[in-house]
Amino acid sequence: MSHSFDEISAQLKRRHRKSARLKWMSMASLGIALLFLVVFFADMLNKGLPAFQQAYVQVEVDYNEDAETMGRAALDPEIASLVSRSFERLIPGMIRDDADLLGTTETRWVLTNSQVDQYLKGHRNELSDDEKAAIDERVEDGQVDMKFNTTFFSQGDSKMAERAGIMAAAVGTIMTMLVTLAVSFPIGVMTAIYLEEFAPDNRFTQAIEININNLAAIPSILFGLLGLAVFINFFGVPRSSPLVGGLTLALMTLPVIIISTRAALRSVPDSIRQGAFAVGCSRWQVVRDHVLPLALPGIMTGSIIGLAQAMGETAPLIIVGMVAFIPDVSASFTEAATVLPAQVFTWAGEPERAFVEKTAGGILVLLAVLIFMNATAVMLRKKFERRW
Amino acid sequence: MQTNQIFLLFCGILLLLGLVAFFLGRAKAARVRGAGISMYAQPDQYAWFTVLSTAGPALMVGAIGAFVMLLLGAEIPTFYLLSGSLVVAAVGLAVGVMQVRPEFHARQAIEHVIRLLLAGAALISIFTTFGILFSIIFEALRFFQKESLWEFITGTTWSPGASFLEAAGRAEEGSGGGQFGSIPLFAGTMMITLIAMLVAIPIGLMSSIYMSEFAPHRVRGIAKPMLEILAGIPTVVYGFFAAITVAPIIVDVAGFFGLDAAYNNAVAPGMVMGIMIIPFISSLSDDVINSVPDSLRQGALALGMTNSETIKHVVLPAALPGIISASLLAVSRALGETMIVVMAAGMRPNLTANPLEDMTTVTVSIVAALTGDQEFESSATLSAFALGLALFVVTLTLNIVSVVMIRRFREKYRINDL
Numbered sequence: 001m002s003h004s005f006d007e008i009s010a011q012l013k014r015r016h017r018k019s020a021r022l023k024w025m026s027m028a029s030l031g032i033a034l035l036f037l038v039v040f041f042a043d044m045l046n047k048g049l050p051a052f053q054q055a056y057v058q059v060e061v062d063y064n065e066d067a068e069t070m071g072r073a074a075l076d077p078e079i080a081s082l083v084s085r086s087f088e089r090l091i092p093g094m095i096r097d098d099a100d101l102l103g104t105t106e107t108r109w110v111l112t113n114s115q116v117d118q119y120l121k122g123h124r125n126e127l128s129d130d131e132k133a134a135i136d137e138r139v140e141d142g143q144v145d146m147k148f149n150t151t152f153f154s155q156g157d158s159k160m161a162e163r164a165g166i167m168a169a170a171v172g173t174i175m176t177m178l179v180t181l182a183v184s185f186p187i188g189v190m191t192a193i194y195l196e197e198f199a200p201d202n203r204f205t206q207a208i209e210i211n212i213n214n215l216a217a218i219p220s221i222l223f224g225l226l227g228l229a230v231f232i233n234f235f236g237v238p239r240s241s242p243l244v245g246g247l248t249l250a251l252m253t254l255p256v257i258i259i260s261t262r263a264a265l266r267s268v269p270d271s272i273r274q275g276a277f278a279v280g281c282s283r284w285q286v287v288r289d290h291v292l293p294l295a296l297p298g299i300m301t302g303s304i305i306g307l308a309q310a311m312g313e314t315a316p317l318i319i320v321g322m323v324a325f326i327p328d329v330s331a332s333f334t335e336a337a338t339v340l341p342a343q344v345f346t347w348a349g350e351p352e353r354a355f356v357e358k359t360a361g362g363i364l365v366l367l368a369v370l371i372f373m374n375a376t377a378v379m380l381r382k383k384f385e386r387r388w
Numbered sequence: 389m390q391t392n393q394i395f396l397l398f399c400g401i402l403l404l405l406g407l408v409a410f411f412l413g414r415a416k417a418a419r420v421r422g423a424g425i426s427m428y429a430q431p432d433q434y435a436w437f438t439v440l441s442t443a444g445p446a447l448m449v450g451a452i453g454a455f456v457m458l459l460l461g462a463e464i465p466t467f468y469l470l471s472g473s474l475v476v477a478a479v480g481l482a483v484g485v486m487q488v489r490p491e492f493h494a495r496q497a498i499e500h501v502i503r504l505l506l507a508g509a510a511l512i513s514i515f516t517t518f519g520i521l522f523s524i525i526f527e528a529l530r531f532f533q534k535e536s537l538w539e540f541i542t543g544t545t546w547s548p549g550a551s552f553l554e555a556a557g558r559a560e561e562g563s564g565g566g567q568f569g570s571i572p573l574f575a576g577t578m579m580i581t582l583i584a585m586l587v588a589i590p591i592g593l594m595s596s597i598y599m600s601e602f603a604p605h606r607v608r609g610i611a612k613p614m615l616e617i618l619a620g621i622p623t624v625v626y627g628f629f630a631a632i633t634v635a636p637i638i639v640d641v642a643g644f645f646g647l648d649a650a651y652n653n654a655v656a657p658g659m660v661m662g663i664m665i666i667p668f669i670s671s672l673s674d675d676v677i678n679s680v681p682d683s684l685r686q687g688a689l690a691l692g693m694t695n696s697e698t699i700k701h702v703v704l705p706a707a708l709p710g711i712i713s714a715s716l717l718a719v720s721r722a723l724g725e726t727m728i729v730v731m732a733a734g735m736r737p738n739l740t741a742n743p744l745e746d747m748t749t750v751t752v753s754i755v756a757a758l759t760g761d762q763e764f765e766s767s768a769t770l771s772a773f774a775l776g777l778a779l780f781v782v783t784l785t786l787n788i789v790s791v792v793m794i795r796r797f798r799e800k801y802r803i804n805d806l
Contacts, residue, residue, distance in 0.1 A: 026601075036618075044625075191513060195510060198506055226520045229527055282499050344624050348632075367621070367622075
């Protein structure tokens, strides 16, 4: 096996080239993954940002007697085809509530319908050329304009795209998360304290540990089946309510909180415990007064991350019926509600083009909240992290 | 009175009793102590003990009553139940105050109660698992009483649609009931999972190799959390992305090559799911590769191997059990993934090997069965639980195998923090 120097140096060159190739290939695959992230966010922003703008039109509202029964009569027929039907429906009620209004006229900015909105945003629409020309004219006069879309943040769901908003879903999310937190945080932290500080190392403890790890890996949709079979069918919790959704998500979040709390408790050095025992504390006093305060930032971080995970979850909520059409904000834990991801899911199923924008807008809000929560968790960890 | 009001009243009175217990207990302990008798515990601990002895049994009676009502169906009027538990609370209060004696170990008693409470909380996770298992098995059994298990396993036609006529007592109008052959569903699931893995495993593994073997410290510090963002994006968002952005691209690309692709083809959800799973594989493999002992690398390098040869022939084989375990976890996640396939994959059970056609999955069928407006008792609805059972068994097996593999890896190199 004798090779000349040239042969060997050629071989070496080849081997180094191969080595460099692996480096470049692995770098490229990381690049692909990150590139996807960029493409994804760019696509969402591109699709979703227009949802925060909505076309408004300046109209002369004439509160005449016909308008008391049919709102459309209050508007100039030429412009009425541009205005959102949701506004027309409001007019009779406005006259009924305020009798002085009858016989007066008023100039105000109102929502246009989604077709006009889509046209102004340069998307596909069903307007005729005449209508488009009429709109262009009004845009020049400053009678049609894009404004910040307050409706999107103040209204519930609607079948009229221009009227649909995320308010009801946001309230539903908050209530569902309250239930989730109220159930999973105490139980999760207590379980972790038991396993880490109290439990003897026996079969029972090991069974619980294995079980928790398994729970963390069970597909989320199966938690939905549990919620349906146990909470709704057996315990009679109202379907579609934040209560049943929150309970289902709580069971899903439980393993996350337990695992992170255990890690936080474990990171508190034993010398702290020994010191406390040495001055005569009981086990519970050690945990309550010394270990828990030190582990708290870690526990909070884990809980926030777990909650953020639960907040983005949709599949189990569909199973327990939380994809209902909710036009009004409800403030009860037992009434039907929806949550942000479920709202996104509902809108994604709507055939109208204007809803694509709403969906992406809802997604942007959801992502913003989740990123905020995760950033808070990371900040908390950075700020309070202690090296012993 | 409304049940709600009764309940509020109950809580109010119980709270009041608790407060009374606290102050009575503390006052008595302080008095004893004031008399110069030394006690085993602090007055506050006696006070908390009386609170526990007041509220604990009362709440227990209330909870047991509620369970008896639910489980046995016995009708106990809420009013009697709650007033009964208030009586128990009063008795508990009296007993608690009587127990405030110098020779009583109040602190240890509290300790016992707390330990029991904590153990009870730990039991809830076990209850959850068994809850999932039993609720699914129970409903699945009801399904298999109506439909044949053999057909479920071997049948190639899944059309639950007709069975609602049967449930409505009009079986003869339909085509003779639904057909529940689950093979097309599992085939669709496998196809989409396969596509996801073809995306996720190479990219995830290569990224982790780069991050653990080549990348400078700073790049790694930025890239790793960036990748983790991928795992934090809600699946419903991925579903929307797959359906609205990726699927049309796939159709266009297929059209460019003269191929016919459906808009709800299997490639779009598969690819997007793969991207979602990248961070699972990369972060787990990264940990595993990092924990391969450095002595192995140094030995290989000392023998004159190049960097890539070291990685290919030494590091990766050593880390293989961990990488396989990560991949198995990823497979189990892909199998159970719901929203992406619900939004981007088809609804039609389709037994085909062409990923450009539309096909449906197990999870889509579960969602479809449970969001329909059919009777809960119908086979069509119950089929969701049979599918859920299959999904549970498969993912559980994958998880267990994965845990066993990672444990083997850990024992081999004596690593404790994995």
